Amino acid sequence: MTVNHIRRTLLKSGAAVAATSLAAPWVRAAGGTTFKIGYVSPQTGPLAAFAEPDAFTLEQVRKAVAGGIVSGGKKYVVEIVYKDSQSNPNRAGAAAAELILRDKVDLVIASSTPATTNPVADQCELNGVPCITNDAPWQPYFFGRKGDPKQGFEWTYHFFWGLEDIIGAFSSLWGKIPTSKAVGGLWPNDEDGNAWGDGKLGFPPVLASKGFKVVDRGRFQSPINNFSSFISAFKGAGVDIVTGVVPPPDFANFWNQAGQQGFRPKIVTVAKATEFPAAIAAFGDRAEGLTVELMWSPAHPFKSSLTGQSARQLADAYMAASGKPWTMPLGLKHSLFETALDVLKRSGGKDPEAIRNAIRGTSLDTVVGHIDFRKGPVPNISKTPLVAGQWQKRGKGLELVIVDNSQAPMIPVQAELLPIKYG
Amino acid sequence: MTETIIQGLLLGGLYCLFSLGLSLMFGVMRLTNIAQGDLIVAGGFAAISVAPLVGGHFVMAGVVLLPVAFAVGYALQRTVLNRTLGKDPLPSLVVTFGLSIVIQNALLEIYSADPRSLDAGELATGSLNLGGDIYVGTLPLLILVAALACTAGLQLLFSTTSLGRAFRAVSDDREVAELMGLNSAKVYSVATALAFVLIALAGLFQGLRTTVSPADGPLLLLFAFESVIIGGMGSFWGTFVGALVLGVSQQVGFKFDPGWGVWFGHLVFLAVLLVRPNGLFPKTKG
Numbered sequence: 001m002t003v004n005h006i007r008r009t010l011l012k013s014g015a016a017v018a019a020t021s022l023a024a025p026w027v028r029a030a031g032g033t034t035f036k037i038g039y040v041s042p043q044t045g046p047l048a049a050f051a052e053p054d055a056f057t058l059e060q061v062r063k064a065v066a067g068g069i070v071s072g073g074k075k076y077v078v079e080i081v082y083k084d085s086q087s088n089p090n091r092a093g094a095a096a097a098e099l100i101l102r103d104k105v106d107l108v109i110a111s112s113t114p115a116t117t118n119p120v121a122d123q124c125e126l127n128g129v130p131c132i133t134n135d136a137p138w139q140p141y142f143f144g145r146k147g148d149p150k151q152g153f154e155w156t157y158h159f160f161w162g163l164e165d166i167i168g169a170f171s172s173l174w175g176k177i178p179t180s181k182a183v184g185g186l187w188p189n190d191e192d193g194n195a196w197g198d199g200k201l202g203f204p205p206v207l208a209s210k211g212f213k214v215v216d217r218g219r220f221q222s223p224i225n226n227f228s229s230f231i232s233a234f235k236g237a238g239v240d241i242v243t244g245v246v247p248p249p250d251f252a253n254f255w256n257q258a259g260q261q262g263f264r265p266k267i268v269t270v271a272k273a274t275e276f277p278a279a280i281a282a283f284g285d286r287a288e289g290l291t292v293e294l295m296w297s298p299a300h301p302f303k304s305s306l307t308g309q310s311a312r313q314l315a316d317a318y319m320a321a322s323g324k325p326w327t328m329p330l331g332l333k334h335s336l337f338e339t340a341l342d343v344l345k346r347s348g349g350k351d352p353e354a355i356r357n358a359i360r361g362t363s364l365d366t367v368v369g370h371i372d373f374r375k376g377p378v379p380n381i382s383k384t385p386l387v388a389g390q391w392q393k394r395g396k397g398l399e400l401v402i403v404d405n406s407q408a409p410m411i412p413v414q415a416e417l418l419p420i421k422y423g
Numbered sequence: 424m425t426e427t428i429i430q431g432l433l434l435g436g437l438y439c440l441f442s443l444g445l446s447l448m449f450g451v452m453r454l455t456n457i458a459q460g461d462l463i464v465a466g467g468f469a470a471i472s473v474a475p476l477v478g479g480h481f482v483m484a485g486v487v488l489l490p491v492a493f494a495v496g497y498a499l500q501r502t503v504l505n506r507t508l509g510k511d512p513l514p515s516l517v518v519t520f521g522l523s524i525v526i527q528n529a530l531l532e533i534y535s536a537d538p539r540s541l542d543a544g545e546l547a548t549g550s551l552n553l554g555g556d557i558y559v560g561t562l563p564l565l566i567l568v569a570a571l572a573c574t575a576g577l578q579l580l581f582s583t584t585s586l587g588r589a590f591r592a593v594s595d596d597r598e599v600a601e602l603m604g605l606n607s608a609k610v611y612s613v614a615t616a617l618a619f620v621l622i623a624l625a626g627l628f629q630g631l632r633t634t635v636s637p638a639d640g641p642l643l644l645l646f647a648f649e650s651v652i653i654g655g656m657g658s659f660w661g662t663f664v665g666a667l668v669l670g671v672s673q674q675v676g677f678k679f680d681p682g683w684g685v686w687f688g689h690l691v692f693l694a695v696l697l698v699r700p701n702g703l704f705p706k707t708k709g
Binding site: 217 | 426427430434535536537538540542547548549550552556558559560561562563632633634636673674677678680681682684685
């Protein structure tokens with residue numbers, strides 16, 4: 001029976017191959033006027049907050065390209081294939097492989113933390129498919145993928161800020177009010193945590209040189225449901241400033257347990273976790289005063305190359321359409337599609353090398369800043385500006401306002417930094 | 424160090440709730456419930472779904488959920504698990520293993536992979552000062568007290584009530600107990616129903632204390648299993664102590680290095696297995 005079954009399967013797949021090769025000329029004809037963009041994003045899982053604006057962005061982009069785009073004098077239909085990474089690096093890699101091998105996309109884009117960008121970019125590099133990613137600091141992206149600063153990568157490009165920006169922004173921010181200058185680190189054992197907490201390239205050496213004392217208990221496995229050993233170490237060392245890069249559910253655990261155990265830092269600047277209004281809303285009043293890096297806000301003086309909207313208008317359109325507060329990934333997702341479409345318009349056709357060359361030649365003002373992969377600190381990288389913000393009371397709710405612009409003076413500061421108040 | 428041990432004991436309280444249901448089902452019918460962890464996660468999700476329907480408060484969610492859990496446990500034992508019991512332990516293992524996979528995938532389908540938690544309101548950050556710099560969270564303390572109460576309650580039920588006598592009788596010798604007029608199928612079903620109430624309570628507390636996501640189950644099962652084995656099969660106080668030992672070991676591990684917590688718990692578990700293969704306070708043999 002097994003033998004029969006195998007034979008039948010063979011026959012079937014043989015027939016399928018025959019059918020495909022027969023149909024091939026027609027497929028190629030249709031494919032010739034369609035640009036397929038594959039998009040990988042963490043729709044579910046601990047990183048799902050990053051993907052919140054996806055539905056809005058996709059609708060906006062599909063509307064913008066509804067009439068097709070012109071490239072090399074020819075009109076192309078743009079099709080977007082959207083895949084979920086489930087916040088899991090293995091799933092993200094598999095999704096990219098599916099896009100490349102099954103959907104045969106012309107360009108892969110991905111966004112939101114190295115857990116998404118790195119496996120996707122690795123798949124593209126391996127298969128020779130052009131790829132643009134963002135929303136992950138460039139060091140974990142570049143060095144996490146064993147990039148060589150002399151050579152760079154062949155097919156994969158990335159735009160975002162780097163650790164030097166966030167370290168600069170955070171340390172400038174922490175110098176604004178008097179503290180014990182003792183900094184507690186929450187750096188998990190993942191691409192971000194390992195890069196940020198790295199003894200040579202990460203926070204600890206720079207902070208030490210700026211007169212801060214770093215309390216680093218080492219990398220921990222996320223998800224973690226018990227932070228009491230961290231809290232008692234921080235209390236013991238007189239920590240006034242807590243920093244790190246932690247997924248929202250882990251930070252919720254930390255912040256609740258800090259409350260339970262009477263730990264009251266003056267400044268809490270934890271990346272990832274407090275970037276999102278939904279995560280912040282869950283803390284109620286206890287979110288007031290939390291600080292976070294800010295890579296995009298309605299106050300950024302940039303506008304979209306796709307829709308012509310200013311950052312403020314983009315945020316307003318999102319809030320009107322979704323009924324939710326604006327969130328940082330909105331600008332980043334939008335800019336990712338801005339760049340992708342700009343590249344396809346300049347590529348002149350579907351040839352992967354032409355598309356890759358178009359990415360190399362990018363010089364585009366997007367809603368998150370100027371993108372140019374030739375001017376980065378290492379090949380394949382373009383840097384976008386970073387400031388720091390604080391959740392402050394405005395009217396009844398909390399709003400994220402810019403309190404430090406030391407790394408990007410073109411973006412104006414909106415308010416003074418305030419220490420966290422404890423009732 | 425005092426603080427580490429206090430936090431470990433509090434964590435142990437939660438592990439005790441994870442493991443009591445497992446201990447009960449094993450004690451009465453020698454059934455190892457591989458789906459224990461996933462059932463706890465399912466309990467957490469159920470509480471999260473029920474809470475908004477009953478005014479958002481977790482106590483109300485518990486009031487609604489626990490009787491439902493009792494009914495579900497009874498029905499599951501009556502219709503499915505009773506058929507798997509016998510001299511051979513394999514069928515029940517395989518069936519509960521299958522159940523575990525079904526639950527995980529059903530949860531993933533219904534709730535997606537997002538971690539969720541149950542809103543504890545004021546309780547989330549409330550704490551008591553034990554003098555000096557030592558604070559104890561109200562919620563973890565409540566969980567430890569609940570674990571203590573459940574353990575004492577189960578022990579009392581087993582040693583002083585006629586239901587407890589029936590549990591012990593079918594546990595000791597099912598055939599003879601049936602000759603004496605006990606309906607073992609019914610007794611088993613009541614035991615599982617009670618175990619499910621404990622599981623639902625554990626899920627509720629897990630959802631309150633941290634987060635639940637569909638893939639958490641196997642790790643919770645491992646903690647439950649380790650607690651039961653450290654404590655010794657069939658003894659509720661043993662399970663309680665085993666859970667505290669596990670909680671403190673993990674906390675001490677975390678104290679040395681944040682990556683060591685869970686690993687340290689496993690080490691202590693293995694050490695106990697080596698030194699006392701039957702656990703610290705074994706009651707049941709085989």
